[in-house]
Amino acid sequence: MPETRPVPLPYRRERSWPFAPAAELVRLRSEEPLSRIPMPIPADPDLRVWLATRYSDVRGIMADPRFSNAPGPDEPRTRTRSATPPSLLGVDPPEHTRLRRPLTREFTVRGVNAMRTRIEEIVADRLAAMERAGPPADLLRDFALPVPVLVICELLGVPYRDRGDFRRRSDTLLDHSLGQEERARAAEETAAYMRALVQRHRADPGPELLGRLVREHGAVLTDADLVGLGSLLLVGGHETTANMLALGTLLLLRSPDQLAVVRDDPDAVAPAVEELLRYLSIVHFGVIRRATEDVTVAGRLVRAGELVVCSLPSANRDRDLLPDQPDRLDVTRRPVPHVAFGHGVHQCVGQQLARAELRIALPALLRRFPDLRLDVPFERIRYRDHALVYGVVSLPVRW
Amino acid sequence: MRVVVDRTRCIGSGQCVMTDPEVFDQDEDEGLVVLRTPEPPESARERMRAAVALCPSAAIRLEE
Ligand code: HEM
Ligand code: SF4
Numbered sequence: 001m002p003e004t005r006p007v008p009l010p011y012r013r014e015r016s017w018p019f020a021p022a023a024e025l026v027r028l029r030s031e032e033p034l035s036r037i038p039m040p041i042p043a044d045p046d047l048r049v050w051l052a053t054r055y056s057d058v059r060g061i062m063a064d065p066r067f068s069n070a071p072g073p074d075e076p077r078t079r080t081r082s083a084t085p086p087s088l089l090g091v092d093p094p095e096h097t098r099l100r101r102p103l104t105r106e107f108t109v110r111g112v113n114a115m116r117t118r119i120e121e122i123v124a125d126r127l128a129a130m131e132r133a134g135p136p137a138d139l140l141r142d143f144a145l146p147v148p149v150l151v152i153c154e155l156l157g158v159p160y161r162d163r164g165d166f167r168r169r170s171d172t173l174l175d176h177s178l179g180q181e182e183r184a185r186a187a188e189e190t191a192a193y194m195r196a197l198v199q200r201h202r203a204d205p206g207p208e209l210l211g212r213l214v215r216e217h218g219a220v221l222t223d224a225d226l227v228g229l230g231s232l233l234l235v236g237g238h239e240t241t242a243n244m245l246a247l248g249t250l251l252l253l254r255s256p257d258q259l260a261v262v263r264d265d266p267d268a269v270a271p272a273v274e275e276l277l278r279y280l281s282i283v284h285f286g287v288i289r290r291a292t293e294d295v296t297v298a299g300r301l302v303r304a305g306e307l308v309v310c311s312l313p314s315a316n317r318d319r320d321l322l323p324d325q326p327d328r329l330d331v332t333r334r335p336v337p338h339v340a341f342g343h344g345v346h347q348c349v350g351q352q353l354a355r356a357e358l359r360i361a362l363p364a365l366l367r368r369f370p371d372l373r374l375d376v377p378f379e380r381i382r383y384r385d386h387a388l389v390y391g392v393v394s395l396p397v398r399w
Numbered sequence: 400m401r402v403v404v405d406r407t408r409c410i411g412s413g414q415c416v417m418t419d420p421e422v423f424d425q426d427e428d429e430g431l432v433v434l435r436t437p438e439p440p441e442s443a444r445e446r447m448r449a450a451v452a453l454c455p456s457a458a459i460r461l462e463e
Binding site for chain 1: 410411412413414416417420424425426427428429430431449452453455456457
């Protein structure tokens, strides 16, 4: 059972309140903000990396061009990173700029606003289906997952009927307790699936994002580029939002006064979503950078070639970001420059889409089922302890 | 107060547009920042500071 493995430090959460980073991470932030830890992915037990836990350091590293996202010469990709093709996430400028520019116009505030009506329909359909089927339900399977999967499939031009396969592969990709071979195979299958899709859009570019990329940027983007971007958007576009929706709902169910605010006050929803993103920081491992020269961080020397893991959950609860009770959930807070979507040139390309989905789906769910509650004791809920993106394994609810 | 943006640094995060859509916008072609109001009123100062802090690529500057 993978679950019985000890959870590596960067992913560790507090037992009694599994929304919070582990006490050990919090202690490091004040006592040893840049510390030496074993590489969290078990491929190389001897490899040591740095762990940065303070807001200012984490934000600084993510914005610092002396830190690279590209795999080093000694580092097979699959050893330390997610086994997806490196694509956008695994390259530095100017190559990064070449790949990212074609995407930015697809995910602008205005572009995402134009998708709102369709997102609202998708949300309403799923809620109606839940109501028809009646309680109990697994909120992850029946709502939190299908909503972003449908949205990203329609946006990209990926057939929704293929979701079973790419869901399974994406779970494997992000689960670091699995063997490297298994994850590498899932990465290859994801790429093969996307390759077939890209070829279809090359031959006959559809109206969706993949087709638009072929039509408008087909000359500068190779098939390999398109496969990498497509795979990254497909995985990144649903795992994160789905886990935010399910874990965010669970957190609100445990915080009824905060839940009431999100349910009852439309103006409160946008800042509430920022607070949930900050408080949960579900991308809790995976933001890794390699120093390309010697750099001093938090008074310690990071040598050229060494890796630094940035802890977003710890950074987002630092008093330097939020002097006033950073460990308290307060959905009425004025939003702060949190790093739940990263920082620097790799900051999440899909952040406005993710925000729109969360701002639409959360209040719609809470209004449709005002009596929503857990169908198992809170202590029985299981979490994705070893996944790059944190969340619940399932969320049994009734109403 | 004068706002200055650097489109070569911008990565199209949209955080400035979210913060003040009267002042910032993203163009249709590339999704990069464009200024709608280069000299916003004094009343927008706090929002402008927030936009500077939020921008992931240090593409926004305030000149007094
Ligand atoms: C709540 C939901 C989401 C969260 C918390 C999230 C978080 C993140 C984070 C932390 C990064 C930066 C990783 C790094 O710097 O190493 C990132 C990058 C990225 N995200 Fe998201 N994301 C979310 C939703 C989405 C969605 C909906 C999409 C696609 C539609 C998406 C696509 C991407 C892509 C393509 C990148 C790579 C950008 C680059 O390297 O330039 N994400 N995301
Ligand atoms: S916040 Fe910065 S990176 Fe994002 S759109 Fe505005 S100027 Fe560009």
